Amino acid sequence: MLQINSLLSLPKLSTSFYRRDNVVLVARELIGKILVTRFNNQVTAGRIVETEAYNGIVDKASHAYGGRRTKRTEIMYADGGKAYVYLCYGIHHLFNVVTHLKNSPHAVLIRAVEPLVGIELMLQRTAKPKADFSLTKGPGNVSRALGISTQHTGVDLLEDALFIVTDNDDISQKKIIATPRIGVDYAGEDALLPYRFIVKDNPYVSGKKHA
C-alpha cells in the first residue's frame, strides 16, 4: 500500500498538462494518474482507471455545447486546471477536470479510480461495510469515497486540497482502450465518439462490459 508521505511527495500535474488544446489526449493521459483529496488534513487517493472527454462547444454531449454558458457551467470556461463538480439526478456529485484555456470549455469526467490511500475513510464516507469494487466504481461513487461535492467546484488543482499527481507508474498503453461514453444517448451521433478511456480488465471500471 502506498504510504501517505510518499504520495504527498509526488509531483502534481502542471498547468501545462491541463491547458493543452486536445481534451481527448488529456483524458487518455489522465489514466494511471493519482487523484488525491486532502480535506481537513484527511487524505484519500485513488489511481484513475476510467475517464471521459467532453470536447467543448462542438460536442453535443457537453454541458457547454453550442457555447451554452450558465452559472453552473461557468467554471468550464476558466483556464485548465480547475475542478468542475455538479449535481446529477439530485444525488450524485460528478467530478471533472477543466482543460484547455479560458473561454474554451473542455473537461474530463473522472468515472472510476482504484483506491490507494485512506480506504477506511472511504468506507466511512460511503457507509459501506467493507471494501469491494463498487467503492470507487462510477463517477458518483468516486466523489462520495473521496469526499468531493459541488462545493468544490472551482477549486484549483494546483492547490493542496484536491489535486492529481503522477508516480510515473503509468498504465501500459496496450491496456488503455477507447470506447463510446456512458449515459450520453441524448447526444445523437456524438454519443458514438470514442471519448471514454478505460484500463482493460480493471475491476473498478464502470459498466458491464470491458470490451
Add this chain to the structure above:
DNA sequence: CTGACGATTCACT
C-alpha cells in the same frame, strides 16, 4: 414561477 429532466446508483423482480 413552473415543470421537465439529468455525464447515476441501487434495490428489487
Add this chain to the structure above:
DNA sequence: GTGAATCGTCAGC
C-alpha cells in the same frame, strides 16, 4: 431488466 430516489438547474412562460 426495470424503476425509484431526489433536487439544483435551466428554459419557457
